[in-house]
Amino acid sequence: MSRLGSTTFAVGIVLLSLSAAQTTRAQEPSLPSSQTFTLTDAKDLTLQGVKAEAVEYRGRKAIRLTTEEEFGFAFLKETQFHDGTIEADIATKTLVPPGVRMPGFTGIAFRARPDASRYEMFYLRPGNSRSDDQAMRNHSVQYVSEPDFGWEKLRRQWPFIYESYADLQPEEWTHMKIEVHGRHAELFLNNSPNPSLVVDGLKGEDLQGAVALWTYAREESYFSNLKITNTKPDPIQNGGEAAGTWDVKYASDAGAYTGTMKLVRQNSTIVGIWSGAFGPDQPVNGVWRDGYVELTFSGTWPDQPGTVTATLAGWVDEDTAKGRMKVEGRADGRWSAVRRK
CATH class of the missing domain: 2.40.128.120 (Quinohemoprotein amine dehydrogenase alpha subunit, domain 2)
Incomplete structure (x- = not known):
């Protein structure tokens, strides 16, 4: 092949590659700026270890989650959350006999893998908020990054950093808002302009993933009116060299x-x-x-x-x-x- 022919062939390959890349990008689904889930039924949920029922709880239509396992998830379909906000109304009703301590555990996971093998999460313990023990009151809201950074490891290694007090009413609706930007996240409750918990340095290794509802054993967790707002991700990458x-x-x-x-x-x-x-x-x-x-x-x-x-x-x-x-x-x-x- 002549030099001119070789050059023409090479240019053609480059153009074809660029065209293929552009076509691939065009075919990649783009995330909507916002996604709304009324949660009046289970059609938008993929269940993992939970039972989901459409109910009315304290004056509003909602999804009730229960589990026979230690905990379980209801994944919101077609969510791929990177940065932005997640808002929902949630409530917890415990099912233990009187006198048995059970603060309740209900939360929202984000950047979750489809099999729930890894996820970030904020969750509430409403019963702790009413305790007369200040240490328990300080455990009202919690951040975890499973499976490597559960509540116990974070509490023992970094006391008071990944959990805090919040004014919560057991069995009442709480408006929960999570704001995420890169490795920084904040939890807001009941439309307060000030966060109840600030996590400057999320522990999870995944920068994007699904959004899921989370419940615990021996309780009923209620969810209603969930909205996701997707924003432009912060320009960060994993793999930073420490040397x-x-x-x-x-x-x-x-x-x-x-x-x-x-x-x-x-x-x-x-x-x-x-x-x-x-x-x-x-x-x-x-x-x-x-x-x-x-x-x-x-x-x-x-x-x-x-x-x-x-x-x-x-x-x-x-x-x-x-x-x-x-x-x-x-x-x-x-x-x-x-x-x-």
Whole structure:
């Protein structure tokens, strides 16, 4: 084949490839700006471990979910939520005998996989809101990212960060609104302009997925008037590289601190050195998962004897990183870092 023929052939291949790519993009379904589900029947639901019934509860038509398992889901058909808002009216009625403690558990999952193997979720525990035990009151609303970050792990590792108090009335309707932008989410209740819970650093590894209703055993969960508003996704990607030298700032309830981390990653394992506040040349150990990191190192607290353990958790996005950091028994706050060029 002549050089001219080869060039013409190559150009033709490029044009065909571009045309195919454009055709593929044109065939990809685009998400509607909003989706509304009245939830007066079960036609828009795919059930997983639950029974769904159309009922009227406290003056409005709704879907009632119950389960014979520990918990279950009702997936909203044709939802693929990335960023935006999810709003719904929900209520919980427990089915336990008098005197048996059962706060109730009803929630909305998002960015969920079809088999519910992974999902983010906010849920309510209305009974805890009326408790005379302040610790229980502080467990009224909860964020989880299953299966890796359930309520117990988050509560033990990061107390008071992923749950909080909210004024809820058991068996009454609560308007629930979830706002999601990238790795940041906020939960609003009963049309309040202020969030009841803020999660700055969602734990899930999926940036998009389905929306699902969630219920628990020994109760009835009611859902009505659900609306999804899809917005342009934040330009973030998973897989951020942790290796390198990082300048770190730590803003805590005990003050502001700085340091430098030099990190090396091999597969999911991270090792390195911390220097700065809490001591020089402190060994760092941790794990990496698709851009999410958990790091620990030991050091000394300023002007006090003894050893303290610092823990950082968060996401790497290109040449920046941020998340939560605690120094055991001393401080809690947020960290941010910039990679040195």
